[in-house]
Structures are given as structure tokens and as C-alpha cells.
Amino acid sequence: MFKKNSDASREISYTPVSAPPPACTSIYVHQCGTEKCAKGHSFGPAIREHYLIHCVFSGKGKFFDGEHTYYLRKGQGFLIVPKIVTFYQADMEQPWEYGWVGFSGSDAGHILRQCGIGRERPVFDFSKVEEVKSCIERIVVQHGTGGNSFETTSSVFLFFSLIQSNDSRKFSGLGTFDRAADYIHKNYSYPLTIPEVAGFAGVTRSQLFRIFKQTLGVSPQEYLIRIRLQNAVRLMRTTGLSVTEILYSCGFNDPSHFSRQFKLRYGVTPSEYLKTVRENGLSAPIGD
Numbered sequence: 001m002f003k004k005n006s007d008a009s010r011e012i013s014y015t016p017v018s019a020p021p022p023a024c025t026s027i028y029v030h031q032c033g034t035e036k037c038a039k040g041h042s043f044g045p046a047i048r049e050h051y052l053i054h055c056v057f058s059g060k061g062k063f064f065d066g067e068h069t070y071y072l073r074k075g076q077g078f079l080i081v082p083k084i085v086t087f088y089q090a091d092m093e094q095p096w097e098y099g100w101v102g103f104s105g106s107d108a109g110h111i112l113r114q115c116g117i118g119r120e121r122p123v124f125d126f127s128k129v130e131e132v133k134s135c136i137e138r139i140v141v142q143h144g145t146g147g148n149s150f151e152t153t154s155s156v157f158l159f160f161s162l163i164q165s166n167d168s169r170k171f172s173g174l175g176t177f178d179r180a181a182d183y184i185h186k187n188y189s190y191p192l193t194i195p196e197v198a199g200f201a202g203v204t205r206s207q208l209f210r211i212f213k214q215t216l217g218v219s220p221q222e223y224l225i226r227i228r229l230q231n232a233v234r235l236m237r238t239t240g241l242s243v244t245e246i247l248y249s250c251g252f253n254d255p256s257h258f259s260r261q262f263k264l265r266y267g268v269t270p271s272e273y274l275k276t277v278r279e280n281g282l283s284a285p286i287g288d
Contacts, residue, residue, distance in 0.1 A: 025106060027108055028103060029152060030103060031052075032099075034098070034133070036095075037059075037095045039092050039095045040091075043088055044086055049104075051103050051112065052080040053101050054098045055076075055100070057097045058074050059096035060072065060094045061095070061096040062089055066084055070123045075129050077124050078123050101139060103156065111160055115163060115164045139159065177212065177215045179201045179202075180212075181223070183200045184197060184220075188228050188231065192251060194220045224251075229261060235249060243270045243271055246270070
């Protein structure tokens with residue numbers, strides 16, 4: 001970590017560019033730091049090769065993203081997108097103090113979308129100014145020492161959680177369905193309940209029921225059973241597991257309930273279908 005203090009009104013703390021650790025290529029830090037800017041201090045016009053987020057802790061300044069000029073104050077931040085010419089400057093009367101995190105990674109774009117930030121919406125508000133400042137300062141220390149890369153990554157994800165917009169946390173319509181369906185697909189093998197799915201999606205059980213009915217024409221419970229049965233068929237066709245092992249692996253806890261649901265959907269019992277698969281291989285037909 002390097003520190004500069006070229007004059008009384010400008011203090012900088014930052015870490016230099018470093019190669020990403022192989023274990024953290026989904027998101028990794030290029031550079032991070034904090035700065036108390038001098039009056040009128042500016043950077044650009046220039047481009048960056050990675051994403052760069054600045055968060056304003058105090059004072060004011062302006063940011064130009066190539067199309068629009070934004071005037072920012074305490075509790076606001078801005079995103080610089082790779083390959084886009086930008087310019088930013090501290091106010092002449094009340095120069096800003098800010099912190100920044102520069103990052104790349106295979107998940108960077110997705111994470112920014114989850115935060116509600118992007119090329120079309122580069123400026124955002126955040127309420128927990130001191131927490132954001134403390135988080136960036138922690139990233140500066142962790143990244144600068146070249147220590148545990150997972151510890152740094154955890155702090156970066158905390159940073160994203162602190163700047164995530166309230167609007168991006170709200171789920172409605174198809175967005176709620178996607179969130180609930182994804183949760184079911186990832187957890188069908190556990191003793192999952194519909195109230196648990198609804199809670200994860202941020203809606204009530206009755207709201208989730210209406211959304212599934214409108215989207216697929218089935219209830220969440222029916223959808224959960226369908227996913228469990230589809231995966232049971234997959235295991236029958238691709239593994240040597242027994243019916244009992246398969247039913248428990250797919251989230252069922254009652255053999256008779258599993259057999260009843262399987263026959264209701266496919267017209268044969270699990271044992272009958274498994275026998276056909278073992279005798280005829282993957283050519284054994286079955287409905288979806």
C-alpha cells in the first residue's frame with residue numbers, strides 16, 4: 001500500500017495494480033484507495049481497462065461519462081465502465097473525499113446488475129457512508145498486504161452489498177418467479193417448503209402462488225414436485241442408484257408418496273421404469 005500527501009489538502013491512500021489470484025477470477029481487485037482531493041483536482045479525460053466505482057464520503061464534485069454530466073455529493077457514487085472515456089473533478093469550494101474500488105472478473109457485470117448500477121445508470125446513492133468508507137479502507141489494507149485473497153473477496157462482496165440500490169432488492173412479476181424457481185432448482189434435494197421459497201423471493205406464500213399460476217399455470221408445490229421427479233428420472237437413467245437412494249436424493253422422504261407422484265406423472269411406478277431402463281438403456285421412453 002502506498003500513501004501520498006503532496007499538499008495539505010490532498011491525501012491519498014491506494015494499492016497498485018496486481019495480477020488476479022487464480023482462486024478469485026470471478027471477481028478481483030485491480031486497484032483501490034481513498035483520497036481527500038484538492039480544490040478542482042481532476043482526472044481525465046481517459047479510459048479504464050476495468051470497472052471502477054467511486055463513493056463520495058464528503059464534499060462535492062462532478063462526473064462526465066461521455067454523454068452526461070452528473071453533480072455528486074456525500075452519499076453518492078459513480079461507475080466507470082471499461083473502454084469509456086470519462087472525466088471527474090472535485091468542487092472548487094467543497095472538494096470531495098472519496099474512496100474507490102477498481103475490479104474485473106467473470107461475474108463483474110452480473111454483480112453490477114444486481115446492484116442496480118450500469119452504463120445506463122452510472123450514478124447511485126448509498127446511505128451507510130461510514131460503513132462504505134470503512135469497508136473500502138479494509139479492502140485497501142487487505143489488497144495491499146497481498147494476504148488471503150478470499151478475505152479480500154469477502155470484503156469486496158460486502159462493499160457491493162452496501163451500495164446495492166433499494167430498487168434492485170425488490171422483486172416482482174417475472175423477476176420474483178425467476179428468483180423462486182432458481183432457489184427450487186438449487187435446493188430441491190433438501191426438505192424444502194414453499195413458505196421458505198416465498199421468504200427467499202421476498203413475497204408471501206399467496207403472492208408466490210399467484211405468480212407461479214400466472215407464469216406456468218401450476219402452483220409452487222406442483223413445480224417443486226415436477227423438478228424432483230425430473231431429477232429422479234435423470235438419476236435412474238444415468239446412475240446405478242436404487243429407487244430408495246434416488247427418492248431421498250431428490251428431496252422425497254416418503255417412498256409411497258414418491259411412488260404415487262411418479263406414477264401419476266409418468267404412468268408407471270419408479271421400480272417399473274428403473275427396471276425398463278436397466279434392461280433397455282436410455283432408449284426407455286418416458287414423458288416429461
